[in-house]
Amino acid sequence: MTMQPDALGARIGMWLFLFSELxxxxxxxxxxxxxxxxxxADFAAGGQQLDALLGTGNxxxxxxxxxxxALALSALQQGRRQLCQILLCATxxxxxxxxxxxxxxxxxxxxxxxxxxxxxxxxxxxxxxxFFGLYFVTTGLHGLHVLVGAALLLWTLGLTHRGQxxxxxxxxxxxxxxxxxxxDLIWIFIFPxxxxxx
Amino acid sequence: xxxxxxxxxxxxxxxxxxxxxxxxxxxxxxxxxxxLYSVGAFxxxxxxxxxxxxxxxIAPGPTIATAQTYNALFTLHGVVMIFLFIIPxxxxxxxxxxxxxxxxxxxxxxxxxxxxxxxxxxxxxFMALTSLFSGGGPPxxxxxxxxxxxxETPTNVSLALLAVFIIGFSSILTGxxxxxxxxxxxxxxxxxxxxxxxxxxLYATAWVQILATPVLGITVVxxxxxxxxxxGLFDPAxxxxxxxxxxxxxxxxxxAVYIMVLPAMGVISEIIPVFSRKPTFGYKAIAASSVxxxxxxxxxxxHHMFVxxxxxxxxxxxxxxxxxxxxxxxxxxxxxVATLYRGSISLEPPMLFALAxxxxxxxxxxxxxxxxxxxxxMHVHDTHFVVGHFHYVMFGGTGFAFFAALHYWLPxxxxxxxxxxxxxxxxxxxxxxxxxxYFPMMLVGLRGMPRRYYDYLPHFQxxxxxxxxxxxxxxxxxxxxxxxxxxxMRRGAFAGNNPWQAATLEWVPTSPPPEENFSHPPQxxxxxxxxxxxxxx
Numbered sequence: 001m002t003m004q005p006d007a008l009g010a011r012i013g014m015w016l017f018l019f020s021e022l023x024x025x026x027x028x029x030x031x032x033x034x035x036x037x038x039x040x041a042d043f044a045a046g047g048q049q050l051d052a053l054l055g056t057g058n059x060x061x062x063x064x065x066x067x068x069x070a071l072a073l074s075a076l077q078q079g080r081r082q083l084c085q086i087l088l089c090a091t092x093x094x095x096x097x098x099x100x101x102x103x104x105x106x107x108x109x110x111x112x113x114x115x116x117x118x119x120x121x122x123x124x125x126x127x128x129x130x131f132f133g134l135y136f137v138t139t140g141l142h143g144l145h146v147l148v149g150a151a152l153l154l155w156t157l158g159l160t161h162r163g164q165x166x167x168x169x170x171x172x173x174x175x176x177x178x179x180x181x182x183x184d185l186i187w188i189f190i191f192p193x194x195x196x197x198x
Numbered sequence: 199x200x201x202x203x204x205x206x207x208x209x210x211x212x213x214x215x216x217x218x219x220x221x222x223x224x225x226x227x228x229x230x231x232x233x234l235y236s237v238g239a240f241x242x243x244x245x246x247x248x249x250x251x252x253x254x255x256i257a258p259g260p261t262i263a264t265a266q267t268y269n270a271l272f273t274l275h276g277v278v279m280i281f282l283f284i285i286p287x288x289x290x291x292x293x294x295x296x297x298x299x300x301x302x303x304x305x306x307x308x309x310x311x312x313x314x315x316x317x318x319x320x321x322x323x324f325m326a327l328t329s330l331f332s333g334g335g336p337p338x339x340x341x342x343x344x345x346x347x348x349x350e351t352p353t354n355v356s357l358a359l360l361a362v363f364i365i366g367f368s369s370i371l372t373g374x375x376x377x378x379x380x381x382x383x384x385x386x387x388x389x390x391x392x393x394x395x396x397x398x399x400l401y402a403t404a405w406v407q408i409l410a411t412p413v414l415g416i417t418v419v420x421x422x423x424x425x426x427x428x429x430g431l432f433d434p435a436x437x438x439x440x441x442x443x444x445x446x447x448x449x450x451x452x453x454a455v456y457i458m459v460l461p462a463m464g465v466i467s468e469i470i471p472v473f474s475r476k477p478t479f480g481y482k483a484i485a486a487s488s489v490x491x492x493x494x495x496x497x498x499x500x501h502h503m504f505v506x507x508x509x510x511x512x513x514x515x516x517x518x519x520x521x522x523x524x525x526x527x528x529x530x531x532x533x534x535v536a537t538l539y540r541g542s543i544s545l546e547p548p549m550l551f552a553l554a555x556x557x558x559x560x561x562x563x564x565x566x567x568x569x570x571x572x573x574x575x576m577h578v579h580d581t582h583f584v585v586g587h588f589h590y591v592m593f594g595g596t597g598f599a600f601f602a603a604l605h606y607w608l609p610x611x612x613x614x615x616x617x618x619x620x621x622x623x624x625x626x627x628x629x630x631x632x633x634x635x636y637f638p639m640m641l642v643g644l645r646g647m648p649r650r651y652y653d654y655l656p657h658f659q660x661x662x663x664x665x666x667x668x669x670x671x672x673x674x675x676x677x678x679x680x681x682x683x684x685x686x687m688r689r690g691a692f693a694g695n696n697p698w699q700a701a702t703l704e705w706v707p708t709s710p711p712p713e714e715n716f717s718h719p720p721q722x723x724x725x726x727x728x729x730x731x732x733x734x735x
Contacts (some may be wrong), residue, residue: 009307009382016374020412025445027416031431034442116427124428126437133429135436137420
C-alpha cells in the first residue's frame, strides 16, 4: 500500500494554514480596533501623514499580481508552460516592486524622524505613537509575508522549469497562488484601515 | 501472523537502524517515538525543577536558592512543562503513532510536514534551553510573560519568546496535518460515527491548535518587537495598554488548556470501555462534547483577568461562559462513570491510571468552578489555591492520562509487556504522592499564601512541609514507573497483537506494527467499542 498523491488533501491543508495566517494578523487588527476607539483623533492625524498615492500604487500592484498568478495557474493547466513561467516572473517582479515602494515609503517616514526611538516620533501625542507603531509592525509583518510568498513562487517557478509541477500535478502552484491571494487579501484590509478611512 | 520477535517499524530494514534513520524518518510511528522520547526527557527535567522549587519552599526564608534563581526556576518549570511536555505530549507522541493506525491509514496526510513539526519543536526546545545560559541569564517572568515586566527585564526573554513562537508554529503544523488526515485518510467504512473517541478528541484539539496558536504567535512577536525596537504598544507610559497583552495572551493560552486536556480525555475514553468490557456509554455525547469543549473553551479567556480591571459586564460574561465549559466536561465524566457501571472491570495499570484521572480531574474541575466564579476568585486569585487547582487539572488530568497511555499503548509500540505488579505499586505511590503534594497547596492558598512568592510567613510552614514531602514521594513513584516501563519495553514478555482485547484498529497489525501499518486499507465493519468484535479487522 503506497500513498497516493492527494491534491484535495493538500488543498485542505493549505486552507487550514491560511486560516492560521489570518488569525495571526487578526491579533494586529484587534489592537488596531481597540486603539482606534481610544485615540480616534490621533489615528486620523497619523493616517493623514501616510502617502495614499504610494499606497494606491501598491494596492494596484498586488491586485495585478494576484491576476497574473491566477493566469499562470490557468496557463499551466492548459499545458502552456512557457506562458505560465512568464506570468510567474511577472508576479515575482510585482512583489519586488511592492517591497521597493514600501521601502521608499518607510524611508520617507524615517527621514522625518518617524522611526522607533526617533525624536520626532517621541514628541508626538501617545495616540500617534501607537498608530505609527502599529503601522510599522503591521506593514512590516505583511512585507515579510510578501517576501515569503515571492520566495515560494520562485521555488515553484523552478519546479515548473524542471517539469515537476505540471498540468497534471499543479497543486504546488495552486497552493502558492492561494498563499499569494492571502497576502493580497490582507493588504486589502490594511490599505483602507491605514491610508483611506482616517 | 508475523513472528513474535519481529521488530516491525522499529527495525524496518535488515540492518540495525542508525540515528539518521530515525531523525530523518517520515514514518509517523518513528516521529511519534521521537516525540515520546523528547517529551519524556523534558518531563523529567521539569520534574527536577519542580522538586527544586518545592525544596526551596520547605521552610520560610532562603533555603537552597536566591530569590532571582527561584524566579528563574518557576519560570523554567512552567515553560518546560507547558510548552515542551503537556501541549505536545499526547498529540505529538501518541497522536502521531495512533492516529493513522486507528483510522486504518498508512501515514498522516503530510509525512514530511510531520517531520518538520518535530524538528521545529526540537529547535524551539533547544532555543528555550539556550536562553538559560546566554544573554542576560534565565528568563524570570513566569511562563505567562506578562508585560510590562517581560518587556523591561534584562534577562533573556527575547530568545525564550522566539522559542515559544517556533514551538507554536510546530503545533499549528501538527494541527493542519491531523485535521487533513482525519478528513482524507479514513479507511473504507470508517465513517464519523465509527471514529475512535481518541481521534475525535485529536480532531477537536487540532482545530484549537490551528485557530488559537497564531494569536500567541503575534503576541510573543509583539513583545519581542517591544523589547528589541520599542513601539510602546503595551506600555501605558506611551499610550499602550498592558491589559491588551493579557487579553491576547489568554485568547491563546486558555484554549491551550484544552489543547492539553482534550487528547487526555480521548485517551481515557479509549481505556475505560476496554477495561470495563462494555461499549462506551454515550459515544455520540462524548464525541460531541470534545467539539463543544473546544468551541466553548475558546470563549472564556477573560476569567484569568477578573482582578485586572475589566468591566463588571465583561467579568459577568466571562464567568458565565466559564461555567458553560463545565457542562461538556461533566458529560464526559458522567459517561465514563456510566460506562463503568455494571462493567466487568479489570484493574490493570492503564485502567488504574484512567480511574485516577477521573478522580483527580474531577477535583481539578470542581475547584475550577471556584475560580470561574468572580466573587470567590477575588479571594483566591494568585494564591497557591490556583497552583493546586491547575496541577490537579494538568498533572492529575493530562499527566495521568499520559501515563495511562504509556501503559496502554507501549505493548503495542514495542510488542512487550511491563511488570504488572510493579506498575500497580508505582501507580499507588504516584497517586499518594500527588495528593500529598498538591492538596496542601489548595489549603495553604485558601489561607492566603500567594503563588510565586519566594518567602512566606511561618504559620504556612506545616502545609508546605507536607507538600514538599509529597513531591519526593511522587518523584520516587515516577522513577519506579519509568524504570518498570523501560525494562518492559527492553525485555518484557511478548505482548501479542492485542493484549487488552480492544476493538479499535490499531490492535489489528502485529506489535510492533510493520512499517506500512496495513497491507491494504482495512474494511471497517463495526464501531470502535464493539468489544465482541475484538481482534477481527
